[in-house]
Amino acid sequence: MQTVQIGSQPITLKRKTEHTVVAAVDTSSMKIGETPKGMLITVRGACVWKQRRQYRYLRFGPFIFHVTDENKRDVYNALRGGFSVSPYEHNNNSSPSLLQMPTRIASFLERWQHTMLSKTVTDGLILFDGSLTSGVADTSTQQMKKILDEARKRGNIVLAFSKMTNLRSNGYLITDVLLGHKPPYLLQIAGLKPKPPILLLGDVYVARFTKGNYSFRLDIDKEVPITCQIEAVEKLLGNDLFSQSYPETLRLAHIFCTFTANEVIAMQRFIVHKFDLKIINRPDMHKLLFGPFGKGENAS
Amino acid sequence: MKLYKKEGNIIQILSFPDETVEKGDYLLIQDNYVRKALIVQVIDVQFANIPGIFEELLRSLPDGGEQVKGEDFDPLEIAPHITYIQDARLLRCKIRATMENEILNPNSSWLPSRSKSTIKKMSIPTLLKLAKVDGKLPIILGGTKDSMLLTIDASSLDGRLNIITGKKETGKSHLSKLLMLNLVGYGATVVVFDLNGEYINLGVTSDGKRNGYYNKIHVLTPSKNFKVALKQLHLRVLLNILVHALHLPGTSTREFRHMWQSLKERDNLTLHELGEVIRNWRCNNHVRDALFSRYYSLVNSGFFTDNVAEAMLLEERLFRAKKEGGAIVINLRNTSSMDRQIVVEYVLGKLVELLTNWKLKAVFLFAEEAHIYLRETYWDDIITRMRHFGIFTTFITNQPNTIRENIYRQADNIFLLNFTNEHDLEAVSRAARADAETVKSIAQDLPPRHCLVLGKAVKDFPMVVKIKALDIKTMGETRLFFKDMN
Ligand SMILES: Nc1ncnc2c1ncn2[C@@H]1O[C@H](COP(=O)(O)OP(=O)(O)OP(=O)(O)O)[C@@H](O)[C@H]1O
Numbered sequence: 001m002q003t004v005q006i007g008s009q010p011i012t013l014k015r016k017t018e019h020t021v022v023a024a025v026d027t028s029s030m031k032i033g034e035t036p037k038g039m040l041i042t043v044r045g046a047c048v049w050k051q052r053r054q055y056r057y058l059r060f061g062p063f064i065f066h067v068t069d070e071n072k073r074d075v076y077n078a079l080r081g082g083f084s085v086s087p088y089e090h091n092n093n094s095s096p097s098l099l100q101m102p103t104r105i106a107s108f109l110e111r112w113q114h115t116m117l118s119k120t121v122t123d124g125l126i127l128f129d130g131s132l133t134s135g136v137a138d139t140s141t142q143q144m145k146k147i148l149d150e151a152r153k154r155g156n157i158v159l160a161f162s163k164m165t166n167l168r169s170n171g172y173l174i175t176d177v178l179l180g181h182k183p184p185y186l187l188q189i190a191g192l193k194p195k196p197p198i199l200l201l202g203d204v205y206v207a208r209f210t211k212g213n214y215s216f217r218l219d220i221d222k223e224v225p226i227t228c229q230i231e232a233v234e235k236l237l238g239n240d241l242f243s244q245s246y247p248e249t250l251r252l253a254h255i256f257c258t259f260t261a262n263e264v265i266a267m268q269r270f271i272v273h274k275f276d277l278k279i280i281n282r283p284d285m286h287k288l289l290f291g292p293f294g295k296g297e298n299a300s
Numbered sequence: 301m302k303l304y305k306k307e308g309n310i311i312q313i314l315s316f317p318d319e320t321v322e323k324g325d326y327l328l329i330q331d332n333y334v335r336k337a338l339i340v341q342v343i344d345v346q347f348a349n350i351p352g353i354f355e356e357l358l359r360s361l362p363d364g365g366e367q368v369k370g371e372d373f374d375p376l377e378i379a380p381h382i383t384y385i386q387d388a389r390l391l392r393c394k395i396r397a398t399m400e401n402e403i404l405n406p407n408s409s410w411l412p413s414r415s416k417s418t419i420k421k422m423s424i425p426t427l428l429k430l431a432k433v434d435g436k437l438p439i440i441l442g443g444t445k446d447s448m449l450l451t452i453d454a455s456s457l458d459g460r461l462n463i464i465t466g467k468k469e470t471g472k473s474h475l476s477k478l479l480m481l482n483l484v485g486y487g488a489t490v491v492v493f494d495l496n497g498e499y500i501n502l503g504v505t506s507d508g509k510r511n512g513y514y515n516k517i518h519v520l521t522p523s524k525n526f527k528v529a530l531k532q533l534h535l536r537v538l539l540n541i542l543v544h545a546l547h548l549p550g551t552s553t554r555e556f557r558h559m560w561q562s563l564k565e566r567d568n569l570t571l572h573e574l575g576e577v578i579r580n581w582r583c584n585n586h587v588r589d590a591l592f593s594r595y596y597s598l599v600n601s602g603f604f605t606d607n608v609a610e611a612m613l614l615e616e617r618l619f620r621a622k623k624e625g626g627a628i629v630i631n632l633r634n635t636s637s638m639d640r641q642i643v644v645e646y647v648l649g650k651l652v653e654l655l656t657n658w659k660l661k662a663v664f665l666f667a668e669e670a671h672i673y674l675r676e677t678y679w680d681d682i683i684t685r686m687r688h689f690g691i692f693t694t695f696i697t698n699q700p701n702t703i704r705e706n707i708y709r710q711a712d713n714i715f716l717l718n719f720t721n722e723h724d725l726e727a728v729s730r731a732a733r734a735d736a737e738t739v740k741s742i743a744q745d746l747p748p749r750h751c752l753v754l755g756k757a758v759k760d761f762p763m764v765v766k767i768k769a770l771d772i773k774t775m776g777e778t779r780l781f782f783k784d785m786n
């Protein structure tokens with residue numbers, strides 16, 4: 001838990017309707033079963049963009065991995081190579097535990113999609129799920145910086161939304177602080193000092209865009225001047241739909257990558273039929289019901 | 301297909317999209333370990349209740365409800381597996397029989413193994429053979445879904461009470477014609493109460509040529525070629541007409557008996573003399589008026605004649621039909637409602653009389669919309685006394701609730717065409733031979749000309765059949781207001 005200060009004056013926002021591409025990325029991973037030797041993991045990523053009032057998507061996956069204690073290191077390194085992720089700064093020699101594998105594999109895919117969008121979109125708004133914190137787990141600062149640089153070079157601005165946050169101000173979660181102020185507005189958050197090697201690559205805000213008690217933590221590439229950051233948010237307001245303060249493009253990206261119970265059953269069938277693998281421990285399908293928004297900063 | 305659940309006599313089976321199973325199909329669930337099999341019929345096809353599917357559908361709709369376009373990079377080709385699961389179906393099936401050593405019995409108390417049973421479709425001919433739906437007098441009703449023929453035996457209609465019912469224009473009369481022509485073909489005597497004059501051309505093909513039935517279809521049109529002489533009439537029959545069709549009160553009925561006796565003694569039973577007797581009879585004026593009004597109804601119907609030679613047709617044709625098979629079509633098309641009742645009273649009375657004296661063996665009676673002309677007391681009569689004498693009735697109606705409940709309960713065969721109305725189906729569900737669930741579920745989805753056959757004809761294995769066409773001239777063209785305008 002970190003304690004921060006909230007800017008005393010909210011920044012009032014105006015919708016800017018000049019046409020701007022909005023693109024969003026999300027990935028999802030889950031364990032779809034256990035085998036006598038390890039576990040079955042599935043990942044899927046989705047990019048959604050809104051261009052001239054239409055949403056389009058590009059989906060990658062599902063990819064399925066059978067990860068065992070024996071092969072996890074190889075799988076991990078192969079993926080790292082495959083998604084051309086530079087070696088990350090610490091714990092370089094160890095691969096994550098089996099239990100961490102799903103999220104690790106997903107973040108490879110996610111960073112790869114980030115890279116892709118940052119290199120293909122121009123003058124657009126790129127929405128990430130989570131925060132712009134680097135140096136944790138698989139988010140190498142170097143890679144993250146590269147993504148943001150690439151994006152900026154093409155006139156894009158990266159905005160990261162997270163629903164879950166543990167930042168508090170005066171004992172309250174920052175997203176719970178509601179002002180008697182009429183949305184849409186931003187509240188600037190100051191005093192955030194992550195412990196090294198964790199780095200904060202964005203300026204942090206609390207964003208409340210619509211009526212109702214919904215607000216999100218919003219990180220915006222800190223290399224972008226504040227005025228441009230605010231303008232980016234205003235363009236986002238003018239170019240995307242919002243429900244409960246959350247941009248539709250990002251919500252769709254989330255929807256397109258998350259797995260439904262039905263899909264999990266289909267993948268289990270696929271594995272059993274195609275690879276004759278015995279699945280011994282299946283997840284409870286009834287727990288597979290997701291909320292409408294992204295995973296938040298802790299999950300990815 | 302996989303066995304999923306059994307509750308009472310309902311079995312639920314999971315089926316995948318490549319297994320095309322429809323309502324009405326029969327399935328064989330074989331458990332080779334106990335060497336038994338269940339024969340079940342699919343009565344409903346539902347989506348399998350896959351956890352989270354509702355959320356999945358909800359989530360796949362963005363704000364505004366428009367489908368989002370996009371591309372999938374799906375190297376493992378999982379997508380078809382997903383739709384496969386999405387389209388999995390749950391078949392609700394009703395247990396119809398157990399098969400053990402090729403013998404069928406209605407027992408459904410055992411449970412086949414879920415993991416070891418095999419489930420496969422059972423073709424109608426296989427089932428018909430097992431159920432021994434065969435015989436020497438086949439009637440081909442038409443084709444089943446898997447383009448096999450559904451054949452019943454004429455003897456399954458013999459001595460039976462049948463109901464043909466369904467919505468308007470679904471093909472009830474057509475099926476009735478098919479059944480009666482086949483019966484005639486096997487030498488049976490058939491009488492049809494033809495309300496709309498649509499059976500009169502059964503002897504003629506669609507292009508106007510005579511067909512094999514031409515000499516066996518005898519059309520009797522009341523007051524045209526079909527008349528009765530008082531002389532031939534039993535007092536009982538005439539009294540039935542007076543009381544039931546013409547509502548003659550009791551006192552007048554008593555007087556009428558006396559008049560009739562006096563005329564009969566003088567061998568003077570003519571219309572004219574009857575009128576004279578009523579005029580001159582010593583009785584209360586109310587009685588006289590009452591009798592006169594009925595007398596004129598009789599006269600005006602044109603159905604009565606004093607010329608006995610003119611009035612022999614019914615009996616004559618019945619005897620001919622008895623010898624070589626034939627149908628007496630009583631054409632009630634242009635007959636007023638009162639006259640219809642007179643005619644029906646007369647015909648039924650005559651039939652009972654001839655059957656009682658064993659001048660006729662048995663008669664298959666086809667009655668279209670009987671509630672229009674059949675008096676209250678006949679309904680019970682038809683299933684008890686008349687059946688005993690040898691009148692085997694088939695009711696044809698598009699208003700199932702006009703048929704008495706006890707008729708449904710006693711019905712041996714029900715030919716059910718499409719119904720969408722719940723109330724109509726409710727009525728039919730009362731039939732002992734039908735179970736409500738089967739009736740409601742299958743009948744609502746029947747396309748026109750398709751019939752769910754229930755009862756003895758199919759040994760209580762309900763079957764859906766597309767009734768075959770008949771090469772007969774149908775009733776004159778439908779009169780339509782807008783026909784010539786476009
Ligand atoms: N199995 C069939 N094959 C070919 N034609 C058919 C078949 N069944 C019905 N028809 C035709 O469809 C039309 C309607 O059929 P039919 O008169 O038998 O219906 P219905 O149910 O008796 O109608 P209604 O309720 O008006 O009495 C007729 O022209 C008939 O010839």
Ligand SMILES: [Mg+2]
Pocket residue numbers: 472473474
């Ligand atoms: Mg009809």
